[in-house]
Amino acid sequence: MATDLSGRVALITGGARGQGRSHALTLARAGADIAVCDACRPFDSVLYDMPDEDDLAETKKLVEELGRRCVAVKADVTVAAEVEDFVSTTISELGRIDFVVANAGIFSPGGPLWEISEQRFDETMAVDAKGVWLTIKYAVPHMLERRSGSIVLTSSMAGLEGNPNIGHYVAAKHAVVGLMRSLANEVGPYGIRVNALNPGTVNTKMVNFPAQYKLFNPDNPTEQGMLDVMEGMQLLPGPFTEVEDQSNAVLWLCSDESRMVSGITLPVAGGANVMK
Secondary structure, three states: OOOOOOOEEEEEEEEOOOOHHHHHHHHHHHHOOEEEEEEEOOOOOOOOOOHHHHHHHHHHHHHHHHOOOOOEOOOOOOOOHHHHHHHHHHHHHOOOOEEEEEOOOOOOOEOOOOHHHHHHHHHHHHHHHHHHHHHHHHHHHHHHHHOOOOEEOOOOOHHHOOOEEEHHHHHHHHOOOHHHHHHHHHHHHHOOEEEEEEEEOOOOOOOOHHHHHHHHHOOOOHHHHHHHHHHOOOOOOOOOOOOHHHHHHHHHHHHHHOOOOOOOEEOOOOOHHHOO
16 A cells, blocks of 8 residues: 555755655655755865755755645754754744654765864764754654654664774764664654664765765776775665665655654665675
């Protein structure tokens, strides 16, 4: 039976492109109205092109083409006032929040922890950890009133492992898992579920960009060289997962089919989570 989210509203951060846009479209196809935000600006430590306001507008257009309402707000999850405004706009225009998908995140290669710059560390923590907390801080009170809902916090396989040379990212994504566990305990009595999505490598601009090739394969810093290495990073065939794989997991976590699932980390990583 197809999942039916009709009459419900999903708030999604980082929704201009990539996984966030895919989550928005997947939940919209299931009947949910959508609120998306994105910073739509570059970050100093990030080496790939960040989404812009045209990308955010495209997400809104695609959702509305599915017959769903969509609120799209330029908002930086590291800035409390902007997150608060995004949530307030969602409530005023869509009336409620049933699902929160705290998806906004950045990635930057770093090197050994003692070589990572303070600026790189701070920026990653601000977006990938603090941004999740601010989303929780302003969205959850509206869900408490309804005493129902589902919250999905996007962590990473790096939030379950100790990957070398990206310790700043590992720390931020472990923090997301910690936030999930605390929040699950805090809101469970209100009938709200909280889980973490832990993607492996996903075929987006965050993973597949030229400066990344050297991180994966220093001896052959090309796209094919990176793909050759990535082929061995998961058990299932292929070098990475697709955004739809992640969105299908988000849909399940938001649906009533997972009504008794809370407090889990859900790796969607082609089996990488059981590899030695």
